[in-house]
Amino acid sequence: MDLVTPVTPSLEVAGLAFAYPDGHQALFGVDFTVGRGERVALLGPNGAGKTTLVLHLNGILTGGAGTVTVAGLPVGKQHMAEIRRRVGIVFQDPDDQLFMPTVREDVAFGPAAAGLKGPELEERVDRALAQVGMGEFKERPPHHLSFGQRRRVAVATVLAMEPEILVLDEPSSNLDPASRRELADILRSLDVTVLMVTHDLPYALELCPRSLVLSEGVIAADGRTAELLSDEELMRAHRLELPFGFDPRSVTMGA
Amino acid sequence: MGAGHAHRLYRHGHSPVHALPPHTKLAAAFAFVVVVVSTPREAMWAFGLYAVLLGFVARHARVPAGFLLKRLLIEVPFVAFAVLMPFVAEGERVDVLGLSLSVNGLWGAWNVLAKGTLGVAASVLLASTTELRELLLGLQRLKLPPLLVQIASFMIRYGDVITDEMRRMRIARESRGFEARGVRHWGVLAKSAGALFIRSYERGERVHLAMVSRGYAGSMPVIDEVTADRAQWSYALALPVAALVVCLLGWTL
Amino acid sequence: MHVPDGFINAPVSAATGVVAAGAIAVSLRGARRELDERTAPLAGLVAAFIFAVQMLNFPVAAGTSGHLLGGALAAILVGPFTGVLCVSVVLLMQGILFADGGLTALGVNITDMAIVTTVVGYAVFRFLVKVLPRKRRSVTVASFAAALLSVPAAAVAFTLIYAVGGTTDVSLGKVATAMIGVHVLIGIGEAAITALTVGAVIAVRPDLVYGARGLEQRLKLRVNGELVDAPPSRPAPVAARTSRRRLWLTGLVTSLVLAGFVSFYANTNPDGLMKVAQDQGIDKKTEKHAAADSPLAGYGVKDITDGRVSKGLAGLIGVGVTVVAGSTVFWAVRRRRTADTSPVGTGV
Numbered sequence: 070m071d072l073v074t075p076v077t078p079s080l081e082v083a084g085l086a087f088a089y090p091d092g093h094q095a096l097f098g099v100d101f102t103v104g105r106g107e108r109v110a111l112l113g114p115n116g117a118g119k120t121t122l123v124l125h126l127n128g129i130l131t132g133g134a135g136t137v138t139v140a141g142l143p144v145g146k147q148h149m150a151e152i153r154r155r156v157g158i159v160f161q162d163p164d165d166q167l168f169m170p171t172v173r174e175d176v177a178f179g180p181a182a183a184g185l186k187g188p189e190l191e192e193r194v195d196r197a198l199a200q201v202g203m204g205e206f207k208e209r210p211p212h213h214l215s216f217g218q219r220r221r222v223a224v225a226t227v228l229a230m231e232p233e234i235l236v237l238d239e240p241s242s243n244l245d246p247a248s249r250r251e252l253a254d255i256l257r258s259l260d261v262t263v264l265m266v267t268h269d270l271p272y273a274l275e276l277c278p279r280s281l282v283l284s285e286g287v288i289a290a291d292g293r294t295a296e297l298l299s300d301e302e303l304m305r306a307h308r309l310e311l312p313f314g315f316d317p318r319s320v321t322m323g324a
Numbered sequence: 325m326g327a328g329h330a331h332r333l334y335r336h337g338h339s340p341v342h343a344l345p346p347h348t349k350l351a352a353a354f355a356f357v358v359v360v361v362s363t364p365r366e367a368m369w370a371f372g373l374y375a376v377l378l379g380f381v382a383r384h385a386r387v388p389a390g391f392l393l394k395r396l397l398i399e400v401p402f403v404a405f406a407v408l409m410p411f412v413a414e415g416e417r418v419d420v421l422g423l424s425l426s427v428n429g430l431w432g433a434w435n436v437l438a439k440g441t442l443g444v445a446a447s448v449l450l451a452s453t454t455e456l457r458e459l460l461l462g463l464q465r466l467k468l469p470p471l472l473v474q475i476a477s478f479m480i481r482y483g484d485v486i487t488d489e490m491r492r493m494r495i496a497r498e499s500r501g502f503e504a505r506g507v508r509h510w511g512v513l514a515k516s517a518g519a520l521f522i523r524s525y526e527r528g529e530r531v532h533l534a535m536v537s538r539g540y541a542g543s544m545p546v547i548d549e550v551t552a553d554r555a556q557w558s559y560a561l562a563l564p565v566a567a568l569v570v571c572l573l574g575w576t577l
Numbered sequence: 578m579h580v581p582d583g584f585i586n587a588p589v590s591a592a593t594g595v596v597a598a599g600a601i602a603v604s605l606r607g608a609r610r611e612l613d614e615r616t617a618p619l620a621g622l623v624a625a626f627i628f629a630v631q632m633l634n635f636p637v638a639a640g641t642s643g644h645l646l647g648g649a650l651a652a653i654l655v656g657p658f659t660g661v662l663c664v665s666v667v668l669l670m671q672g673i674l675f676a677d678g679g680l681t682a683l684g685v686n687i688t689d690m691a692i693v694t695t696v697v698g699y700a701v702f703r704f705l706v707k708v709l710p711r712k713r714r715s716v717t718v719a720s721f722a723a724a725l726l727s728v729p730a731a732a733v734a735f736t737l738i739y740a741v742g743g744t745t746d747v748s749l750g751k752v753a754t755a756m757i758g759v760h761v762l763i764g765i766g767e768a769a770i771t772a773l774t775v776g777a778v779i780a781v782r783p784d785l786v787y788g789a790r791g792l793e794q795r796l797k798l799r800v801n802g803e804l805v806d807a808p809p810s811r812p813a814p815v816a817a818r819t820s821r822r823r824l825w826l827t828g829l830v831t832s833l834v835l836a837g838f839v840s841f842y843a844n845t846n847p848d849g850l851m852k853v854a855q856d857q858g859i860d861k862k863t864e865k866h867a868a869a870d871s872p873l874a875g876y877g878v879k880d881i882t883d884g885r886v887s888k889g890l891a892g893l894i895g896v897g898v899t900v901v902a903g904s905t906v907f908w909a910v911r912r913r914r915t916a917d918t919s920p921v922g923t924g925v
Contacts, residue, residue, distance in 0.1 A: 090783065091781065124533075127533075127537055149536075150539065153536055153537040153538075154539060156537065158533075158534075158537055160530060160533075160534060162530075164482075164527075165527060165533075166534045168478065168482075168531050169481075170457040170460075171457070173547075174547050177545075177547050178535070178540075178545065179538030179539050181545030181546075181547055182538060182539035182540055182541070182545045183539050210457075212484065212485075226534075226538065227537075227538075230537075230538055230539070350673075353680065354680050357582050357679065358587065360583070361582050361583055361586075361587050361590065361679075362587045395676065398675065398676055398677055412751050436581065436584055439581075439582045439583020439584075439679075440581035440584070442582070443581055443582030443583065443676075444582075444676045444679075446680070447672065447673065447676035447680060448676045450673070451675070451676060456674070459674070469601075469602070471605050471608075471609075471616060471617060472601065472605065472662070472665075472669075474617035474621065475616075475620045475624055475662060476621070476624075476666050476669065476670055477621065478617060478618055478621020478622060478624070478625070479621045479624040479625045479667070479670060480674075481621075482621065482622055482625040483625045483628055485625075486625045486626055486629045487628075487629045487632065489629075490629050490630075504635070504636050506636055507636075507769075509636070510635055510769055513633065514770055514773030514774045514776070514777055515777045516633070517630050517645070517770070517773075517774045517777070518773075518774045518775075518776070518777025518778040518780075518781070519777065519781075520626060520629065520630065520633075521623075521626055521774065521778055521785075522778060522785065524622045524623060524629075525619065525622065525623065525654075525782075525785055527622055528615070528619040528622030529618075529619065531622065532615045532618040532619060535618060536614075540614070542614040
């Protein structure tokens with residue numbers, strides 16, 4: 070996998086800065102680019118501004134300085150609907166994402182809002198649910214599912230929109246090891262650009278050939294995941310710590 | 325464990341009442357209560373007949389009497405209020421067991437008790453045979469403004485989530501040795517309430533973002549619709565029509 | 578205080594139902610202006626919050642405790658229209674799902690607990706925020722006063738509804754004493770909790786407090802080491818002038834409708850139950866009721882045997898209502914005059 074970005078990258082972020090209304094500034098000028106089809110991890114300690122950055126990718130937070138461009142379209146008022154269809158964000162808490170009474174209606178929400186109806190809609194729902202292996206839970210209410218299942222349905226709700234880039238906020242948080250592996254298998258099987266925001270370093274190494282390190286509101290490093298994780302000085306400087314006994318050099322990933 | 329996909333009053337079942345389309349049941353329950361409220365309080369036998377009618381519905385719905393009676397407890401504050409009425413109301417007084425009671429107050433107490441109880445019983449029957457989600461579809465079908473139905477549906481979907489957050493905050497407070505004992509502790513509780521508001525509001529924003537990112541532009545796409553045929557309507561409306569007959573008899577007799 | 582079925586007679590229940598429906602219709606439009614297309618999820622979540630916070634017990638002393646009603650709080654936090662919607666939806670769901678409050682009494686309950694508390698609370702709040710110095714403390718003080726008045730106002734509204742359509746002949750004086758007396762006490766609790774809660778929200782997310790908009794300070798951003806001005810976070814989505822005028826109109830129309838049907842019913846006495854009772858000679862006292870010109874006068878006449886106390890109370894209610902109505906009008910006029918010059922008053 071090379072690091073050269075294609076002509077129209079899926080995502081371009083330039084000079085992004087933002088402060089919350091209470092005066093707390095979270096981003097201090099962020100620049101990076103994600104090419105089409107890439108799987109990139111955005112690493113950083115708690116409070117580095119990761120979630121704030123994610124919320125800028127589809128125009129949820131605006132009003133700071135800098136620009137975000139998705140597949141050539143600038144994020145701004147005029148293209149908001151299209152931007153939001155192209156950027157599929159899977160939020161950290163699946164409860165935020167699953168707001169409809171049943172799994173089927175939840176997954177159908179996006180395509181139905183886009184005008185899909187009848188058998189076509191059903192087909193789209195079935196396909197998205199099959200992609201995450203949740204086909205048989207179609208008629209269940211979301212709050213009756215386990216956390217891991219809810220996260221998978223959350224991914225399906227976004228996949229049903231057929232997005233340009235899938236943005237996952239802490240996809241492995243609160244998952245038990247089996248659910249974590251299942252989600253990894255699902256993500257690897259998908260053919261979309263992925264930006265994965267996480268502080269789960271082994272997960273990043275497993276899934277993403279390239280990583281960005283966000284620290285104190287700026288991109289502190291950008292490179293191959295394995296190399297970044299092996300750079301002890303960089304890791305220490307940005308409060309990134311590998312789990313006990315985990316050595317990135319000893320892991321061989323196909324990527 | 326929260327209330328789950330069934331709300332607190334719902335009883336799962338496959339009775340003919342469960343199977344009725346929700347909007348027919350809503351209309352029937354509402355019409356029934358209107359009829360009950362319009363019945364003269366002096367026609368005591370009419371209220372007895374209403375109770376029999378409800379009992380009949382409960383049997384059909386296979387809602388056990390014990391369940392129904394237990395749910396009637398919600399009325400207790402008003403029973404207390406009704407018991408006070410004979411003492412405070414105006415008018416002619418009678419002596420009962422050495423107590424001077426107002427005749428009008430006795431009538432008033434009876435009126436509120438009878439109508440209130442029947443109203444609660446009808447609501448309980450409705451709620452125990454209709455799933456939440458169906459109720460919302462029913463309200464939508466009865467032409468409640470869509471925005472109102474949406475607000476209600478979000479409230480239902482997140483009611484448990486928010487209550488759960490509140491419970492966790494209480495556990496967090498208590499695990500740190502804090503126990504609210506009096507007015508002095510209101511500040512801490514209000515901070516929790518404030519934090520809960522912020523969390524709720526922010527969750528609302530996130531939910532909105534999740535919706536918008538899937539193409540929401542102010543109206544919910546219609547995915548399911550409920551319909552009722554003539555037979556279902558007449559089946560559901562049997563209750564209020566029977567009640568209406570009783571009511572008319574009550575006025576004329 | 579969820580009124581059950583049978584407490585208020587059918588015609589008055591229907592009339593309050595119409596008032597409630599009208600107010601909700603206006604609020605639906607108003608809420609869209611307050612929250613734009615975020616209305617459904619935000620109002621839904623705020624309704625869930627109100628629902629939850631009504632379960633939060635505030636211990637008073639010796640085992641007793643109170644809880645929030647939330648009308649004023651909702652109005653201050655999310656605006657009057659959204660506030661009305663949220664509390665109405667909570668009441669609607671409590672009625673349908675938990676059989677808490679009668680189905681036919683929904684109109685009474687919504688008018689009383691959703692509309693009166695919210696509108697009075699918000700009117701008092703905005704008035705005080707305008708008059709007091711532009712500081713955060715003023716917002717807390719205004720919240721306190723707003724919640725304090727909103728609860729007895731609901732009690733007054735209930736007493737009025739009861740006066741017109743109550744099914745039991747309890748003297749208005751007694752109802753008023755019980756309702757208003759108890760609710761002044763509840764109001765103090767409500768006020769303290771509301772003020773503290775608003776204060777807690779303002780300390781963390783001042784931008785979320787609808788009633789405190791315009792008190793924020795301009796943000797500064799540091800971009801790559803340089804300080805720049807941040808563009809305004811949100812271009813104040815309040816279409817200030819129209820919404821105020823609408824609020825004022827709503828208040829006026831509601832009071833006119835209320836006043837209208839109050840005098841109508843008082844004059845023609847369509848209270849079927851009372852009439853039956855009277856015809857059948859069960860209640861001889863109702864004749865006085867029939868002869869009364871207005872509910873307040875009627876009850877005053879009837880209570881004359883009770884002494885001057887109840888008459889005085891009836892007067893007090895009248896005065897109270899007049900004061901509330903008067904200050905609402907004053908506030909509305911004042912707002913309209915300042916709307917053109919005030920920096921917040923940018924019509925969209």
